[in-house]
Amino acid sequence: MLNARYTRLIFVLLLVIPLFFHLENRTLICYYVCLFLVYISVLVYGSYFIQSDFFIRSLWKGDKTRNAIAITFDDGPMKDFTPHLLDLLKSEKVPAAFFLIGKNIEGNEALVQRMVDEGHVIGNHSYSHTFWFSLNKSETMYNDMQKCDDEIIRATGKKPKFFRPPYGVINPMVKKAIEKGNYDCIGWSIRTYDTNAKSAAQVLQKSLKNLGNGDIILFHDWGKFTIGILSEFIKEVRARDFEIVGLEEILKTKAYY
Numbered sequence: 407m408l409n410a411r412y413t414r415l416i417f418v419l420l421l422v423i424p425l426f427f428h429l430e431n432r433t434l435i436c437y438y439v440c441l442f443l444v445y446i447s448v449l450v451y452g453s454y455f456i457q458s459d460f461f462i463r464s465l466w467k468g469d470k471t472r473n474a475i476a477i478t479f480d481d482g483p484m485k486d487f488t489p490h491l492l493d494l495l496k497s498e499k500v501p502a503a504f505f506l507i508g509k510n511i512e513g514n515e516a517l518v519q520r521m522v523d524e525g526h527v528i529g530n531h532s533y534s535h536t537f538w539f540s541l542n543k544s545e546t547m548y549n550d551m552q553k554c555d556d557e558i559i560r561a562t563g564k565k566p567k568f569f570r571p572p573y574g575v576i577n578p579m580v581k582k583a584i585e586k587g588n589y590d591c592i593g594w595s596i597r598t599y600d601t602n603a604k605s606a607a608q609v610l611q612k613s614l615k616n617l618g619n620g621d622i623i624l625f626h627d628w629g630k631f632t633i634g635i636l637s638e639f640i641k642e643v644r645a646r647d648f649e650i651v652g653l654e655e656i657l658k659t660k661a662y663y
């Protein structure tokens with residue numbers, strides 16, 4: 407798999423190769439401009455596709471030997487959405503993982519404790535979840551992540567080991583902060599696009615497309631159609647002979663310290 411280290415090596419080689427040939431200036435400029443654009447494209451790909459494992463190895467797919475999948479919800483807790491999700495998951499007897507935004511926890515502590523009591527797993531999704539989170543210094547990110555841990559500990563007494571980066575964006579600074587905090591970086595294998603889908607049918611189609619062993623599905627608490635399609639999703643998953651298991655079980659690792 408192409409990762410940041412090998413990519414750097416390959417591009418350093420590609421940088422020096424023209425020095426061994428007698429190329430015209432125009433050709434040389436074209437070559438370096440193209441090389442630069444390709445390099446930037448590879449970095450962007452590595453940053454935005456958590457499954458690329460480009461900067462850091464993420465846990466984005468679980469046990470492939472079992473007919474089982476796991477579901478995850480990002481951005482909660484949210485008073486208007488999360489209780490409905492929890493009710494539905496409880497009635498369907500389905501465990502899930504919730505990646506929480508630290509600043510949403512104050513005032514919603516009972517909701518967070520309810521997640522734990524009902525057998526769901528909690529992970530850190532940063533405290534601030536700002537749009538520019540990944541452009542911060544690694545120290546700033548680390549402090550933000552710790553602040554989210556503090557909120558989760560305050561609400562549940564549990565220190566999370568799972569961290570999912572806001573927007574799934576990874577770069578060398580995010581990697582450094584994750585490593586400093588000793589987190590497991592958690593990704594997903596199926597993105598439902600439930601926050602910007604045009605219809606419930608679209609979310610259902612995306613969430614079930616190419617469903618396979620070990621898949622980790624990304625939903626959001628506040629997805630416009632998420633709660634509406636969840637029963638149908640669970641029904642269809644079961645009709646295809648898949649079991650919905652907890653994230654710890656599918657990843658075979660613990661969620662807390």
Ligand SMILES: [Zn+2]
Nearest residue numbers: 480481572573
């Ligand atoms: Zn998020």
